[in-house]
Amino acid sequence: MSTAIVILGFIIIVALSSYATYLLLKLQRQKKRQQAALVEREAVANAKRAQVLDDIRYIATAMIEDRCEISEGVVRIGRLFEILSLSERVAPEFPALFQHFELIKDHPIMEARQALPKQERMKLDLIRMKSEAALEQGISDDAKNLSAYQPKAMH
Secondary structure, three states: OHHHHHHHHHHHHHHHHHHHHHHHHHHHHHHHHHHHHHHHHHHHHHHHHHHHHHHHHHHHHHHHOOOOOHHHHHHHHHHHHHHOOOHHHHHHHOHHHHHHHHHHOOOOOHHHHHOOOHHHHHHHHHHHHHHHHHHHHHHHHHHHHHOOOOOOOOO
């Protein structure tokens, strides 16, 4: 009877060891899949980030070459930096651009603008034009710097 207990104990130990090994291998495969998924998500995020930065440089170049109006370029660039969650970080590097952006970012566009009374549209246009005139050189300098912009490494 004691031999049977020893054999049964041995079988139980082997079974539990096998099950533990199975669970460890399963966990290892799961961790590898999670790591691969994380690497893939990071690669996709980095590619999107690079594309948005290319878009920012393209718009800045278009502003320099007068293919894009100042305010339109400022709003587009400001929104793209918001998408990247970099607005606060880069605003000191491009002060004129972000000063103008803060002033006009909430101005309605397209159908919403057309729906405004004429007097209100004229008031918003005057605000925008005064800001453009006052900040034109600074925005131009910021656009030149942005046309070759490479973000600094984050700490």
